Amino acid sequence: MTARTDFFAPTLDLTHGHVDLTHGAGGRAMTQLVQQLFVQILGNPHLDAGNDGAVLPTPRGQLVMATDAHVVSPLFFPGGDIGCLAVHGTLNDVAAMGAQPLYLSASFILEEGLALADLQRIVASMARASRAAGVPVVTGDTKVVPRGQGGGVYIATTGVGVLRDGVDVHGARARPGDHILVTGPIGEHGLAILCARESLGLATPIVSDTAALHGLVADLLQAVPEVHVLRDPTRGGLSATLNEIAHQSGVGMVLEEAAIPVRPAVAAACELLGLDPLDMACEGRMIVLCPAELAPQALRALRAHPLGREAAQIGAVVSDERRFVQMQTRLGGRRLVHWLAGDPLPRIC
Amino acid sequence: MTARTDFFAPTLDLTHGHVDLTHGAGGRAMTQLVQQLFVQILGNPHLDAGNDGAVLPTPRGQLVMATDAHVVSPLFFPGGDIGCLAVHGTLNDVAAMGAQPLYLSASFILEEGLALADLQRIVASMARASRAAGVPVVTGDTKVVPRGQGGGVYIATTGVGVLRDGVDVHGARARPGDHILVTGPIGEHGLAILCARESLGLATPIVSDTAALHGLVADLLQAVPEVHVLRDPTRGGLSATLNEIAHQSGVGMVLEEAAIPVRPAVAAACELLGLDPLDMACEGRMIVLCPAELAPQALRALRAHPLGREAAQIGAVVSDERRFVQMQTRLGGRRLVHWLAGDPLPRIC
Numbered sequence: 001m002t003a004r005t006d007f008f009a010p011t012l013d014l015t016h017g018h019v020d021l022t023h024g025a026g027g028r029a030m031t032q033l034v035q036q037l038f039v040q041i042l043g044n045p046h047l048d049a050g051n052d053g054a055v056l057p058t059p060r061g062q063l064v065m066a067t068d069a070h071v072v073s074p075l076f077f078p079g080g081d082i083g084c085l086a087v088h089g090t091l092n093d094v095a096a097m098g099a100q101p102l103y104l105s106a107s108f109i110l111e112e113g114l115a116l117a118d119l120q121r122i123v124a125s126m127a128r129a130s131r132a133a134g135v136p137v138v139t140g141d142t143k144v145v146p147r148g149q150g151g152g153v154y155i156a157t158t159g160v161g162v163l164r165d166g167v168d169v170h171g172a173r174a175r176p177g178d179h180i181l182v183t184g185p186i187g188e189h190g191l192a193i194l195c196a197r198e199s200l201g202l203a204t205p206i207v208s209d210t211a212a213l214h215g216l217v218a219d220l221l222q223a224v225p226e227v228h229v230l231r232d233p234t235r236g237g238l239s240a241t242l243n244e245i246a247h248q249s250g251v252g253m254v255l256e257e258a259a260i261p262v263r264p265a266v267a268a269a270c271e272l273l274g275l276d277p278l279d280m281a282c283e284g285r286m287i288v289l290c291p292a293e294l295a296p297q298a299l300r301a302l303r304a305h306p307l308g309r310e311a312a313q314i315g316a317v318v319s320d321e322r323r324f325v326q327m328q329t330r331l332g333g334r335r336l337v338h339w340l341a342g343d344p345l346p347r348i349c
Numbered sequence: 350m351t352a353r354t355d356f357f358a359p360t361l362d363l364t365h366g367h368v369d370l371t372h373g374a375g376g377r378a379m380t381q382l383v384q385q386l387f388v389q390i391l392g393n394p395h396l397d398a399g400n401d402g403a404v405l406p407t408p409r410g411q412l413v414m415a416t417d418a419h420v421v422s423p424l425f426f427p428g429g430d431i432g433c434l435a436v437h438g439t440l441n442d443v444a445a446m447g448a449q450p451l452y453l454s455a456s457f458i459l460e461e462g463l464a465l466a467d468l469q470r471i472v473a474s475m476a477r478a479s480r481a482a483g484v485p486v487v488t489g490d491t492k493v494v495p496r497g498q499g500g501g502v503y504i505a506t507t508g509v510g511v512l513r514d515g516v517d518v519h520g521a522r523a524r525p526g527d528h529i530l531v532t533g534p535i536g537e538h539g540l541a542i543l544c545a546r547e548s549l550g551l552a553t554p555i556v557s558d559t560a561a562l563h564g565l566v567a568d569l570l571q572a573v574p575e576v577h578v579l580r581d582p583t584r585g586g587l588s589a590t591l592n593e594i595a596h597q598s599g600v601g602m603v604l605e606e607a608a609i610p611v612r613p614a615v616a617a618a619c620e621l622l623g624l625d626p627l628d629m630a631c632e633g634r635m636i637v638l639c640p641a642e643l644a645p646q647a648l649r650a651l652r653a654h655p656l657g658r659e660a661a662q663i664g665a666v667v668s669d670e671r672r673f674v675q676m677q678t679r680l681g682g683r684r685l686v687h688w689l690a691g692d693p694l695p696r697i698c
Binding site: 171 | 370400411413443452455458488492507511519583585586589694695696
């Protein structure tokens, strides 16, 4: 993304204008969009420099790189929009590697006809999320696709960070005996999207939990650098994420149904719709696996942070060659926590 | 992008199968696609580790980060496809910053119904380009959008590299007197796409110039570290790119029409279609601005590399407060090289 000098006679009509194909075509119109919207809103010295990339100070320590494409529909939903989600999603992937995120890049695929006012709102949300997180968007790109070949806007973000000293978190490090923690109630993002899309008028509207978790993770790792696994339960929810970890580590897990935090509105909506909260995506929660003796310390650190107040221990890792994730139900029985073929909803994040 | 352990009973039907929404939904089907296609083809220790990001050795020197979304249509064209283009495009942006690219990330937005055989071909082309360049795809992500909300496949890639010592290339560093070089004939990518899309049956098919230029740039900067500006003339072609640089640096330029390398097939097709080769995208050429006295040395270094054999000096930077890019025509006149509102073609890269 390049910011050119300000020599344009016309200005973008941000109130009534729409994206058209020239906005992605490498000429004056694209420069105008980049400069008057993206750089104006996301501006920082790296973007302002106006080159096809950014030159950045190199951190001490190992680099971490993570990327995510964001295609959520609708673009705006209770609790957020695709702009802040595109920042949070990638920051959380970097944080889940045990790293401190430092820089973000953003690639936009805009659909012809998108209202510039919507794009402005999305980029402003992105800027707020990026500033709140202290991680600038240092470089970007914009393409425009013809009407009917996109979804309004898709945003692919990539994060670069630096691994914390002495930290080694990895999906294959779960060990029998580890305790399984979650940093807050589950299923809110998935249900917020579903309700927004289907215009379900629930008595209590469900709000996405989308949030940047690197601060919470920093506090956790400061208190307990021995954490074994961190992963954010996005698409596929808790059930997919725990099954993934069980398979990567070659272990089983036993969850306590009664211990898993689920807000009443989410539980009620899931009941109504025949969905399992365990399958519903979160965008502001982290799963933490750590040695049992350090779990109380980890919980204290999580609960001391505003984004971890409702952190809970929800189960433990067990030895199991079949790599089953099981649940001790409220009724005293045990059931398998299945790993669905896919999330029940497309374009969830 | 996460590679899970190999515990799936079914295997992907790469011959007759198609992408469906479960392939992007965070469950077993997505893991199957990631593992049996992406990791299988792009595999390297970082991807194989199966986490949501990659941990990477930190280079000495300043980091460079660049990103590009790729939405080219058709997905396959003479001389390449969206897979190799997505590698080349971002490597060239990193190279144009004067940096050595080290790592790539890739975010895929797949459209429901895409043939898995096509996806495999695209990812294989990406893997070949990445291996030929010596720059691995270390992390990735896959989303699937419903039919009619995509373009088969879109690929956003981000590159991280390290700035070369003693190099300072930047769009604002053009100085009156600098010579303007181009590393090869122009307009081939844009015309190859146009001809492929419109099924124009030219006597001589035009082949895209898509190529990774970081090796060529490395040789150039080894010989002439004093280069002022590097930029690849992609969307909008030579005319947009030179106008951008003129505006960033506050200078004018005078080009020599007779010196600009254009292959006869490109010149003929442009003549026929009423297009100007200067407006047509390149994906394997670099514009180089350097002090006049170093231009012969720069040209020698470029021409010694297989991708720079046809490098030419095409003009010079002049003092001009109006920042005009002008062309000395073959007929002895002068004309302004306009900067179009946009590239004449959507989805060119």
